[in-house]
Amino acid sequence: MFYxxxxxxxxxxxxxxxxxxxxxxxxxxxxxxxxxxxxxPVGMHSNHNFLNCLLVVESPLDAARLKQHFxxxxxxxxxxxSDPLCKVRDRPLDIDILASNRSGDFATAxxxxxxxxxxxxxxxxxxxxxxxxxxxxxxxxxSGKLKPGxxxxxxxxxxxxxxxxxxxxxxxxxxxxxxxxxxxxxxVPHQ
Numbered sequence: 001m002f003y004x005x006x007x008x009x010x011x012x013x014x015x016x017x018x019x020x021x022x023x024x025x026x027x028x029x030x031x032x033x034x035x036x037x038x039x040x041p042v043g044m045h046s047n048h049n050f051l052n053c054l055l056v057v058e059s060p061l062d063a064a065r066l067k068q069h070f071x072x073x074x075x076x077x078x079x080x081x082s083d084p085l086c087k088v089r090d091r092p093l094d095i096d097i098l099a100s101n102r103s104g105d106f107a108t109a110x111x112x113x114x115x116x117x118x119x120x121x122x123x124x125x126x127x128x129x130x131x132x133x134x135x136x137x138x139x140x141x142x143s144g145k146l147k148p149g150x151x152x153x154x155x156x157x158x159x160x161x162x163x164x165x166x167x168x169x170x171x172x173x174x175x176x177x178x179x180x181x182x183x184x185x186x187x188v189p190h191q
Contacts, residue, residue, distance in 0.1 A: 002058050002104035003066060006115060008094040010041060013051035014135060016077050016092045021157065021164070022138045023073060024057070030165040032056035032104075034118040036158030037130040042114055044088040051133055053158070054111070054118045056104060063097055070095035122161045134158045139165075 009016040017036060025031055034054040041050060059066055075081055077093040099109040107123040120126030136154045155164065 001060070001062070001100050001102060002056055002106075003063070003097050004099040004106040004109055004111075004119075005055050005057060005070075006052060006094075006096045006098055006111070007055065008050050008052045008096075009092055010046060010048040010050040011078075011090050011092040013049075013092075014133070017051045017053065018135045018137050020073060020077065020093055020095070021055075021135075024055070025137070025139065025165050027069070028057045028059065028165070030058065030163065032122070032161075032163050033157060034122045034161050035128050036133045036135055037118065037128060038133055039114050039130060042112065044090075046090050048090050051135075052115065052118070054098075054115060054122055056106065056122075058104065063100055067097055070097070124161075132159050137164065 036053040039050045074093045079091050111119050117128045121128050135158045137157050139153045
């Protein structure tokens, strides 16, 4: 099953979004990713702006089990999901499942207004006018484990839609995206 998901963070968002994408890539091996944008908080009172992006993943998990995986990731990043007001509080990480289907085509999915341009951009039907943010994502080792400081490659993301990772053997291919002419650099971190 393919899932359209959103990631948001407004507490140390550069750190948490970058790390979460690396961790998701280690788990799923392939992510179809939108630009990363800076937005004002919606539905809450906060002085901290959000970084937001959309991604498409393929997973054998059903939606409930996938959401459990996302909640565990949120908690590992410091979100207090036991707080009854956690939906209206600042958060280091928020990952939501917005839609699912077997085709992986979410071009006509309904998303919140602040994510709509990301969705149209992801499928090559428009561009994003919100401020885009460049982030470095650490790519997992071939074993699927993140090993900081071991000469892993990092990749610049956020300035346009792109696919991170490789399709696993025997899996369905995710639908193609239409990348902008944005930069795609691979660098080796200093050791």
